Amino acid sequence: MTKKNIEQILATLKSLYGQEKCGLDFNTPFELLIATILSAQCTDVRVNIVTSDLFQNYNTPESILRLGEAGLLAKIKTCGLANTKAKNIILTCHRLLSEYNGVVPKQMEELMTLPGVGRKTANVVLSNAYDVPAIAVDTHVFRVSNRIGLADGKTVLEVEKQLMKNIPKDQWSQAHHWLIWHGRKCCTARNPNCGECLLHNLCVFGKRNFKEA
Numbered sequence: 001m002t003k004k005n006i007e008q009i010l011a012t013l014k015s016l017y018g019q020e021k022c023g024l025d026f027n028t029p030f031e032l033l034i035a036t037i038l039s040a041q042c043t044d045v046r047v048n049i050v051t052s053d054l055f056q057n058y059n060t061p062e063s064i065l066r067l068g069e070a071g072l073l074a075k076i077k078t079c080g081l082a083n084t085k086a087k088n089i090i091l092t093c094h095r096l097l098s099e100y101n102g103v104v105p106k107q108m109e110e111l112m113t114l115p116g117v118g119r120k121t122a123n124v125v126l127s128n129a130y131d132v133p134a135i136a137v138d139t140h141v142f143r144v145s146n147r148i149g150l151a152d153g154k155t156v157l158e159v160e161k162q163l164m165k166n167i168p169k170d171q172w173s174q175a176h177h178w179l180i181w182h183g184r185k186c187c188t189a190r191n192p193n194c195g196e197c198l199l200h201n202l203c204v205f206g207k208r209n210f211k212e213a
């Protein structure tokens, strides 16, 4: 894909979705970390409902440890995979206090030592809580960028590296949000709406599968 095509694709996505921000509600890096752990296989809307209650009284590692695993589980049980998430959050709180003075680290490698935190979660925290340019590759970003041709990767890491190469660094974080919204609203998993998509003349999948009448 040419640089000009990439510029056109990014400009089109920007015109569609503008200045996007994280769909998870948070006030501190710790709140975003917990919300992102909770968001695995759960909608942002559901997570925001759960955290709006949880964070009223439990929004620090110390307070969550006081709540305890059983208490936490009761509060997050509607998020799915709640047992695993509760265990990981408790272990993460212990580790934050023992290793990082209770502060969420700003380094990818350090973030990924926290239980329940993979590369995607670390990238979400870095870009949204600390303004570090990053592209978190979730299921939407993976699918949409491979279809468009912004990436051609079989793994999340491959796609992340290709996107970082193809997209200017100052647009990484925004491009992440644009690709998510495009995946939710137009380029859906089962039925991509190529007929209505403004990218169909630029997109590898769209050019192959959609012909204008």
Ligand code: SF4
Residues within 6 Å of the ligand: 147, 148, 186, 187, 188, 192, 193, 194, 195, 197, 198, 199, 200, 201, 203, 204, 205, 206, 207
């Ligand atoms: S043209 Fe189709 S495949 Fe390409 S981004 Fe648009 S909806 Fe997705």
